[in-house]
Amino acid sequence: MSLLKQTTYQSFTETTAKELALALNLFSDNPELSCKEIGDGNLNLVFHIVDEKNGKGVIIKQALPYAKVVGESWPLTLKRAKIEADALKIFGSIAPNYVPEVYYTNDVLAVTVMEDLSHLLIARKGFIKGETYPLLSQHLGEYLARTLFFTSDYGLSPSVKKEQVQQFINPELCKITEDLIFTDPFYDAETNEFEAGLRAAVEDLWKDGELKFHVNVLKKSFLTEAEVLLHGDLHTGSIFADNSATKVIDPEFAFYGPAGFDIGQVFANLLFQVIVNEQNQALFIKHLETVWNVFEDQFTHLWNTENKENLAQSSAFLHYNLAKFFEDALGFAGCELIRRTIGLAHVADLDSIVEEQTRLAAKRKSLELGGILIKQRKEIKDLGAFIGTVKGVL
Known part of the structure; x- marks a missing residue:
């Protein structure tokens, strides 16, 4: 089943993050994608995906159902991913110069795909x-x-x-x-x-x-x-x-x-x-x-x-x-x-x-x-x- 039609949550890997980026047609034809998990926070997975042909990149962020600093004994709601995505959209409409652009969100997967800020x-x-x-x-x-x-x-x-x-x-x-x-x-x-x-x-x-x-x-x-x-x-x-x-x-x-x-x-x-x-x-x-x-x-x-x-x-x-x-x-x-x-x-x-x-x-x-x-x-x-x-x- 395409990730875009997924009806249940699954935690992403670098492979599934690349699959999502391809399914969204965010890159040129036949891209050569590299993917690295770069999250250093406690609550989320963050993937940096780059088309090695032209250097174009995107960020895929996925909420985890627990706090990494503690583990699965500290469960967290996945609703926060929707709150974050909605806030980014509102703040982006108000102060677009200071907020990354959001390309795609998926509430089931608790995923937000957004502008690559790796140059900063x-x-x-x-x-x-x-x-x-x-x-x-x-x-x-x-x-x-x-x-x-x-x-x-x-x-x-x-x-x-x-x-x-x-x-x-x-x-x-x-x-x-x-x-x-x-x-x-x-x-x-x-x-x-x-x-x-x-x-x-x-x-x-x-x-x-x-x-x-x-x-x-x-x-x-x-x-x-x-x-x-x-x-x-x-x-x-x-x-x-x-x-x-x-x-x-x-x-x-x-x-x-x-x-x-x-x-x-x-x-x-x-x-x-x-x-x-x-x-x-x-x-x-x-x-x-x-x-x-x-x-x-x-x-x-x-x-x-x-x-x-x-x-x-x-x-x-x-x-x-x-x-x-x-x-x-x-x-x-x-x-x-x-x-x-x-x-x-x-x-x-x-x-x-x-x-x-x-x-x-x-x-x-x-x-x-x-x-x-x-x-x-x-x-x-x-x-x-x-x-x-x-x-x-x-």
Whole structure:
């Protein structure tokens, strides 16, 4: 039976991935296809297929019914593949310059076939290698402004917004976020992983009742505020880039939530480079500033020109929303800094530091800054205060 007519799920191999590419007629006549499984994440298979005759390539991504990091004892819904594909299509229609093109999707096989981005590099890997990606922060500011505005109540009609909220109900993957970002790092959970040299700082964090109160407030926002369609996992490992292009991938955690969450994820993952990259510290601080400044400018323009809610077309209400987004982003960034330091899923920005004391010092700064951003997010009123807070920890 042709894979295009398959009625039951089967996990792909390099052979079946090539079969699908051929069945979709994505290449020239009689292509010479090579295929390599390149996935390095925990939830999916990713195949890079290239026609050796002309170098044209595609990516085939398939969701697995379990988490690779744990195995079949951690089952996962295959519905996330449809959520990811639908999110890519919506984000691609809103911000086409910053999202890979989708060629084909199959809900039964949990497969998405999309544009080959192998000429670009995962931004986190590039940063660690010394790349600085001068346009990345401008592109991310524009991506955030467009996706967060055009999926909100102010960029959509009420009926379409509510239909999309329903379409992107994503309980299984949201539960992963709820646990790994907002719960487990703040008590002695089995999923936590950290070095012995951090034990004292971590135990102080676990004892901090004020911190845990504020994390609960942020978690409540994540659970209850369906403001916009979020990417849901917008770290530098979900961004391909070079010096002129930026592409956002992997929105399988997409759902309707608070706008500040995606912004905060971007903030935090740039902050890791601010913390560890002394040579380019000023440059990454500039990246932080540019993300917010471009986002604020672009969102303001869209608010004033594309707003579908007549009563909302006031500068006071716009500034209220922007202030809320900024405050939320700081808090969510703080949670991301902490969970990536002591939780289940770390970042190479920190873990790849070879010298132990240097690595531990960077991780302590990440924990300290995370706690400050969570607890003082209401007092940090603007970008200048944010940058000043960051510099105070460095």
